[in-house]
Amino acid sequence: MNDVRVAAHQVRFEQKAYWRNPMAAVFTFAFPIVFLIVVGTTAGSSEVPGTTLRYDQYVVVAMLTFGLISACYTNLAMSICTRRETGVLKRMRGTPIAIGSYVGGLVGSVLIVVTILTVIVVAMGMAFYHLHFPYHPAAVVVTLLVGIVTFSSLGLAVTILVPNADAAPAIVNGIYLPVVFISGVFYPLAQGSVLARIAAWFPVFHMIRALVVAFEPGPGTGFRGHDLGVMLVWAAAGLWVTARRFRWEPRRPT
Amino acid sequence: MPPVQPVATGPDVAISVRGLTKSYGDFAALRGIDLEVRRGEVLALLGPNGAGKTTAVEILEGYRARDGGEVTVLGFDPARRDRALRARVGIVLQECAVDPYLTVTEALDQRALLYDDPRPVDDVVGLVGLGEKATSRVKVLSGGQQRRLDLGLALVGNPELIFLDEPTTGFDPSARREAWDVVRDLCAEGRTVVLTTHYMDEAQALADSVVVLAGGRVVASGTPDTLGGRDHGVSTVRFALPAGVALADLPLPTGSGAVVRGGFVEFASAEPTGVLHELTRWALERGEGLVGLTVLRPSLEDVYLSLTGAVDGTGVDGSGVDGTGVDGPGTGAR
Numbered sequence: 083m084n085d086v087r088v089a090a091h092q093v094r095f096e097q098k099a100y101w102r103n104p105m106a107a108v109f110t111f112a113f114p115i116v117f118l119i120v121v122g123t124t125a126g127s128s129e130v131p132g133t134t135l136r137y138d139q140y141v142v143v144a145m146l147t148f149g150l151i152s153a154c155y156t157n158l159a160m161s162i163c164t165r166r167e168t169g170v171l172k173r174m175r176g177t178p179i180a181i182g183s184y185v186g187g188l189v190g191s192v193l194i195v196v197t198i199l200t201v202i203v204v205a206m207g208m209a210f211y212h213l214h215f216p217y218h219p220a221a222v223v224v225t226l227l228v229g230i231v232t233f234s235s236l237g238l239a240v241t242i243l244v245p246n247a248d249a250a251p252a253i254v255n256g257i258y259l260p261v262v263f264i265s266g267v268f269y270p271l272a273q274g275s276v277l278a279r280i281a282a283w284f285p286v287f288h289m290i291r292a293l294v295v296a297f298e299p300g301p302g303t304g305f306r307g308h309d310l311g312v313m314l315v316w317a318a319a320g321l322w323v324t325a326r327r328f329r330w331e332p333r334r335p336t
Numbered sequence: 337m338p339p340v341q342p343v344a345t346g347p348d349v350a351i352s353v354r355g356l357t358k359s360y361g362d363f364a365a366l367r368g369i370d371l372e373v374r375r376g377e378v379l380a381l382l383g384p385n386g387a388g389k390t391t392a393v394e395i396l397e398g399y400r401a402r403d404g405g406e407v408t409v410l411g412f413d414p415a416r417r418d419r420a421l422r423a424r425v426g427i428v429l430q431e432c433a434v435d436p437y438l439t440v441t442e443a444l445d446q447r448a449l450l451y452d453d454p455r456p457v458d459d460v461v462g463l464v465g466l467g468e469k470a471t472s473r474v475k476v477l478s479g480g481q482q483r484r485l486d487l488g489l490a491l492v493g494n495p496e497l498i499f500l501d502e503p504t505t506g507f508d509p510s511a512r513r514e515a516w517d518v519v520r521d522l523c524a525e526g527r528t529v530v531l532t533t534h535y536m537d538e539a540q541a542l543a544d545s546v547v548v549l550a551g552g553r554v555v556a557s558g559t560p561d562t563l564g565g566r567d568h569g570v571s572t573v574r575f576a577l578p579a580g581v582a583l584a585d586l587p588l589p590t591g592s593g594a595v596v597r598g599g600f601v602e603f604a605s606a607e608p609t610g611v612l613h614e615l616t617r618w619a620l621e622r623g624e625g626l627v628g629l630t631v632l633r634p635s636l637e638d639v640y641l642s643l644t645g646a647v648d649g650t651g652v653d654g655s656g657v658d659g660t661g662v663d664g665p666g667t668g669a670r
Binding site for chain 1: 422427431
């Protein structure tokens with residue numbers, strides 16, 4: 083048995099299941115696209131302070147972040163909670179599959195979703211809002227990869243807090259929506275504001291900032307080491323907690 | 337039927353358990369269980385809810401760590417969760433644990449890929465009777481069909497040892513018979529089966545040996561026909577009281593305790609042979625038949641209920657005389 087081959091097959095089955103479940107794709111694709119259209123047609127074309135991007139162009143980057151978080155954190159957490167509740171995880175654990183192959187299948191599937199999302203959102207930005215093709219494409223790719231690792235890790239970690247599948251939407255969204263709101267996903271944060279200083283503790287803010295820089299013209303490689311570093315600290319924390327406390331079965335009433 | 341795949345032979349014993357204990361906090365779920373399952377055997381684990389069946393099975397499956405005792409499954413300690421062991425074991429859980437958005441064939445394909453020597457997926461689809469649903473998504477299957485897929489998923493890896501946790505709960509009678517046939521075929525192929533069930537007729541129909549758990553202990557073990565002294569138990573004789581005959585006219589031994597209920601004479605006897613001889617001779621001499629004559633041993637269910645203390649007072653001796661247990665569907669007639 084070849085673990086890598088098994089992981090590749092897992093990706094295939096994860097993808098089939100993903101595209102057949104309409105709910106999962108709504109927030110990842112429909113919401114960013116609709117938001118882009120609505121905001122893009124109403125927003126002024128003034129520049130966002132501290133960047134060279136116009137507001138509507140900034141929204142493209144912000145919605146890419148939003149969609150990525152939805153694909154990695156929200157969808158992963160929800161599907162893990164459902165699978166835990168219905169016994170799919172327990173059942174998987176009774177087979178000879180390597181845990182790495184299973185997680186690899188999940189993350190590989192997310193990678194495909196984020197790639198498609200990125201192409202759609204960036205193409206829309208370029209077509210409708212004169213967004214320039216990223217000036218630092220390598221930095222965009224690396225930032226997206228770090229984002230996938232970070233928010234997938236946090237998606238796995240948050241399942242530890244969820245007692246059963248009914249509670250999953252409230253807990254998963256209850257943690258992430260406030261963070262998304264204060265992190266400048268829907269409007270740029272005023273630099274140095276209290277909100278910006280709070281948001282700087284969380285990975286969403288850093289993901290947007292790293293992406294904005296990677297999209298902008300400028301000297302150097304476009305990498306934001308500090309922002310990526312903060313995200314990776316969150317990723318490591320999520321993996322650490324997951325490795326110690328992950329539950330394969332729902333909490334039983336005792 | 338797919339071609340019979342011989343499974344690896346080895347030492348005679350598939351599962352060996354000695355002094356198994358497990359507690360959840362203050363609650364002692366298992367208080368020292370011993371059991372042994374030979375290769376190619378079907379073991380039925382019976383017991384009321386909370387008796388420790390699921391805890392015991394989940395320790396054997398490697399899902400739970402034990403507190404004490406020795407456990408060997410196919411030569412492995414299941415607590416170590418060796419991959420080599422997991423590759424040789426098939427598990428059917430109580431929940432239908434399949435991604436609802438995959439089709440039947442896809443779910444089986446996904447599972448088959450994890451094993452070195454899987455059964456062909458098409459064969460498994462036929463084996464569990466889902467041929468017409470092969471391309472249907474799991475979420476549109478009925479509850480019984482999902483359970484059958486569950487069974488198929490446990491079989492696709494060609495396991496030597498199969499755990500079935502209440503495998504036919506929710507099945508209609510014909511689906512249950514089909515599932516029983518599948519289990520019998522598995523057994524005929526030399527595979528070992530451990531099943532938990534609430535249905536006594538299922539244990540009676542399938543099991544080579546039966547272990548009854550209650551309160552975390554083994555309260556009885558044996559074959560379905562000898563469990564709890566069933567083979568030596570008191571039989572119940574029942575027949576229609578002939579017209580114009582009083583109970584006192586019958587040639588019954590004194591103290592037989594015979595009663596008439598609904599026009600039927602009923603009494604219990606430890607040695608029914610002689611009594612029946614007298615009765616039938618009496619009837620033949622009068623030129624009558626004993627309409628509806630039956631002689632029933634206590635059913636497995638009666639024995640089970642008395643062992644697990646769910647019957648108030650009367651125990652095995654009272655079984656059947658109360659009527660309802662004896663007339664139940666078939667369990668006592670074997």
